[in-house]
Amino acid sequence: LEAEDQSAILSIAGAMHYADLSQVYQELESERHEVFLKSIGPEIAADMIVQLPDSMIEEALDHFGPGQLKILFRELSDDDRVDILQAVGDEPRLRFLGLLGPEDEELTRSLLRYEHDTAGGRMTTRFGRIFASMTVKQAIDHLRRDQENTETLARLFVVDARGHLIGRVRLRDLAFNTWDTPIRDIMAEVGPEQRVLATADQEEAANLLLRYDLIVLPVVDEFDHLLGMITHDDAMEILQEESTEDIEKQAGIVGEQAEESYLQSTVLTHFKRRFVWLFGLALLAIASGYVMMRFEDTLMQVFLLSLYLPMVVASGGNTGGQASTMVIRAMSLGELGPGSASRVLWKELRLGAMLGLLLGLTIATITVLILPAFRPQLPEGVSYLLFGATVAAALSAQVVTSTCIGALLPIGARAIRLDPAAVAAPAITTLVDVSGMVIYFTVAQALLGL
Amino acid sequence: LEAEDQSAILSIAGAMHYADLSQVYQELESERHEVFLKSIGPEIAADMIVQLPDSMIEEALDHFGPGQLKILFRELSDDDRVDILQAVGDEPRLRFLGLLGPEDEELTRSLLRYEHDTAGGRMTTRFGRIFASMTVKQAIDHLRRDQENTETLARLFVVDARGHLIGRVRLRDLAFNTWDTPIRDIMAEVGPEQRVLATADQEEAANLLLRYDLIVLPVVDEFDHLLGMITHDDAMEILQEESTEDIEKQAGIVGEQAEESYLQSTVLTHFKRRFVWLFGLALLAIASGYVMMRFEDTLMQVFLLSLYLPMVVASGGNTGGQASTMVIRAMSLGELGPGSASRVLWKELRLGAMLGLLLGLTIATITVLILPAFRPQLPEGVSYLLFGATVAAALSAQVVTSTCIGALLPIGARAIRLDPAAVAAPAITTLVDVSGMVIYFTVAQALLGL
Known part of the structure; x- marks a missing residue:
């Protein structure tokens, strides 16, 4: 971007849509922002700046003098002007408000009273x-x-x-x-x-x-x-933002969706949004380990149990995650009223039973057919059939409970006025890991007579 | 709904928006559908039927005679007419096409050539x-x-x-x-x-x-x-559908998003969409169990390792799920071009290293401070510090690899022309469970000298 290219920039920019222009700007190195903005001038820059991520707006505006900013703010529609003022710090906001005409200033101040994420x-x-x-x-x-x-x-x-x-x-x-x-x-x-x-x-x-x-x-x-x-275009943007937010929350990513694109956000921004859940879930997962330690004797007597341990535990996490995802999405599409908890539970209970039984039967059959070929050690009095039945029973019980837990947690979260989508799938997975350990070893103790 | 109430139904229905009307219809018992449809007549029914889930459309149309169907189809806009004809079976489609005027029929046939999910x-x-x-x-x-x-x-x-x-x-x-x-x-x-x-x-x-x-x-x-x-309203619907599809895929739910709402879909429909992944992942999880069996000796020598086993393994699943979610969403918002794999990898590598190191250090510190109070058995020559360091090292290694796997799998899926969103988070979780087992026991063997 040579200075002599300014008029070339202007003529190209004038023909481009502001959405494309904003993308070009974001991909420029920051030293070139000033030349670019000065080339296109405040009229064209106005619509482009609205499309920038919040974090880039203040810097972009700082490249213009007061006279140019007046022109720029006059170009903007009132809702865009408010969006921009909400994106900058308190000090520049006051300074920019002072640049508006008296009518625009009054209108803008009255709009600034509404929270950014309300209809107003x-x-x-x-x-x-x-x-x-x-x-x-x-x-x-x-x-x-x-x-x-x-x-x-x-x-x-x-x-x-x-x-x-x-x-x-x-x-x-x-x-x-x-x-x-x-x-x-x-x-x-x-x-x-x-x-x-x-x-x-x-x-x-x-x-x-x-x-x-x-x-x-x-x-x-x-x-x-x-x-x-x-x-309608505001509505489309809102729906996209909310979907992204739901998707991210369900993966255990906290905080506001970054206005920057994935590649433009700094590693530190990503780090902050991911660490909280990761750390909390790691602590919770130690509870699973604690259960495992408590059942040391059981595991020692039939170490073959460890072959199926991850499967029983993980199946609970998977089915619980599926159930919570469907329920959360149904809620955010407005399909589930407040009184539908019992209908959801009844549906997921039958579903969990079907999934658990079929899964248990299939795995048991495979076990009974294939396991003897490997001649594993089983204690006195435990046949392959009994062992297979034990795995199947534990698996079914784990799938049924996890499906219900996955479906009910988001409903419970909403009942106490939390965002259902904040009950992240990984939280459900980690939680039913604990219950899965307990279920698996308890069923094994009971059926294998340990 | 008494027959004498027909005129009352008509006057209420006439004042309602078709979106609300369709919801009322879906909540009625099916025996009452006929009276309801006959009360409101083909003109009002037309717009309402468009809003119904695909599976209910054919039944609704069957309540009308040929003369009324002619009126109904004339009421519809051409894209709605095509949507309806795409929702019914081949036989009724031909029958309904015969009811259209020659111009409408030709237009509808030409539109029917385009796939339902294309712009055409x-x-x-x-x-x-x-x-x-x-x-x-x-x-x-x-x-x-x-x-x-x-x-x-x-x-x-x-x-x-x-x-x-x-x-x-x-x-x-x-x-x-x-x-x-x-x-x-x-x-x-x-x-x-x-x-x-x-x-x-x-x-x-x-x-x-x-x-x-x-x-x-x-x-x-x-x-x-x-x-x-x-x-614009088509576009909003499309975006909602695609978001739901992405969300469901990432939870391991297969198949077309049900047009019915969550509560209206049958248990069998839900079952079919959930069982495939559940079963596949259960088989994959047996690989984790197999790794665990292979390291029986290591676990027997230091059973305290089991206290941290679920945590190390699950942390990988959680961070991998976070990484894949962010990458998949960035892709479906069009933020990641085909050549960005190396930039994504570099970002996630640094991020994984930061997450892994901080997580490992914190857990190791907690371990060294708290564990001695419980006086667990450790083999000769293994201090609490060494044990804590082992857990930290394994945890860091697991988090770094899982973060990279989670980010790269969706990119890889797209490279071989699969839908990135089809790389479900549970699949990544189960996969890194296996690698986590290997990493944990290998690091333990090496550092603890087992």
Whole structure:
């Protein structure tokens, strides 16, 4: 990037989509950021900076002087401006707020009151709002004046004189009706379920958009005043973020999803997100070892038991992980109401019994057929058949209990208001490792008469 | 649901959104389906049936006679009609195709050629298409005639005389320009990356919509003829489906995501999706048991080793699962190109070393401090310090190898054209269980001089 290439950069950047531009920027070495930003100028940089990971935003803005920042902030839609201000430190936030015009500043401050992950924190206030008392012509004139400040005109919301949301019209309804038609006559109702409170979780808003196939979802306060709207592209981003978060939580990775991509996050960032669970689970796993030590005598008498020990224990972890995954996903898709614990338990109990029995029978059959060829040592009075039956019984018991534990833990977590997805699959695996050890050795003691 | 309540059902159903209606229908006992469907009639039933799980669609359609089915199919948009026909058996599909008008039948047959999970299989052909040679007035007249057949007018695509995609306009551009303005003058370009081939995977289409914040994405053939469009609500559904699929695969659950909700799927359906991995992993876990048997002597000499055995082994599974989850998610978000294997390995190697060393040091410290209080038996010449160091060394080695295995397996899977997400976390856990056993006992033999 030579200085003389600045105009070349500008002409290429002007033709690129801001999503692509932001990727190019992230792949540049940081010494080149300044030249790059100065080449494209604040107008183009504005939309690009919104797409950057939070951690890169402040540095990017610092390359511009106050005059250029004014232009940059004016280019941004209000929700993007709020996102950017939420990503920077307290000191620059105040400094940047001072650069906004008085109207923008007031609006931005009022939006900053909502948490980043609520409907209010995500909404835009640049939307087509018309009054029920207007005619089609008045509405079109009103929208035309305002069109540069409007993010989408695909859906227009109708309010009464006091700002309550009372209906919606499509732009086509305006385009295809005569100019003197009153808006009140052509507006459609907005069902009470097709709006969201500004304080509601962003995931709730995204799920409403998905459920009702909406392009935009109106955001209201508790008195039903129309405050803003969530657009379909926000909803898609929210759903992706939440899915990633669920996936990561279930693998025992803590903390906010990194805004940076996997390769761009530092090793230390990854380390912090992974170590907590790893350490906690290691401590928990010592309980398994403790159980094993307590059953030293049993293991010494029939050391052949160790051949099947990892299998019995691990099968519990696997089936428990499957059960918890299905239940957690069903919850986050809103399929399981609060009262469904008993139905889930009944389903997983039957499922666990089927899985455990078939698994036990198969493994027992293989054992009885193949094991004699290796002539292992078995104590007096223990036949291959009895040994196989012991393994099968322990395996079935372990699979049934683990399936139920895996299904119930996320439900229990939600009952005490924890995030179900935080019951990570590795936690379930480690937990049922302990119960598996106990089950295996207890069953062996009982059936083999040790 | 008494027969006399039919009109009550109809009036309630008419006021409900089809997404809610479909949920009510799914919660009804099946004997009541017929009364319910006949009460609401084919017009309302059409949109509701689209929302049903595939397995319930054929049964629902069978409650209507040919005349009503004709009405029902006429109500549907072409992509919904195709979805429904793809959900039913071959025989009813032919029968239903015969009920369509000749134009609809030809269109539906041509759409049925695309696989369900491609852009072509998902697209609608009911979109606003105008010609570059039109004026604003001609375009508005053209769209008004066609408006009932159009799914969204939020974005309109401009084609040349031979049907090539050459631009787009927004409805507001028509509404706010003078009537004699030529479309060619106000249309915007559609970048080559902002369109998708009909044969492309649906996930690719959804990711483009997400990346470029689009409401609709044009679908073209290889000659750039405009065939249809994917709308934002399709994209949101696709992304949710794909996330669920990834989550389920990583827990070792096979097969297509059930269209039914968790509670509505039969126990047998769940059973089939879970048993395969459970059985395969159980067999693999016997390898761990085999390793343990081979090291009988080592374990007998220092049975205290069993206290830490599950911890060392499980830590590998946990860190391997974390690494694979992060890599798989990064891949499905498109963050990792094909050449990034070495960068991923380098990152995970450093990360594994940090995690392993800190974990090993902490556990060793705890061991050396606490263990003496329990006065366990250690062989001649083995101090608590040496024993702690042995556990730490084995733990570190296990964490480093498992982290690398977890990161590399999904990359390897993709290299041989398998789905990375199919390398389930439990598979990695079970695999590194085996390596963990070997590492633990080998390190113990070497350091403790057994």
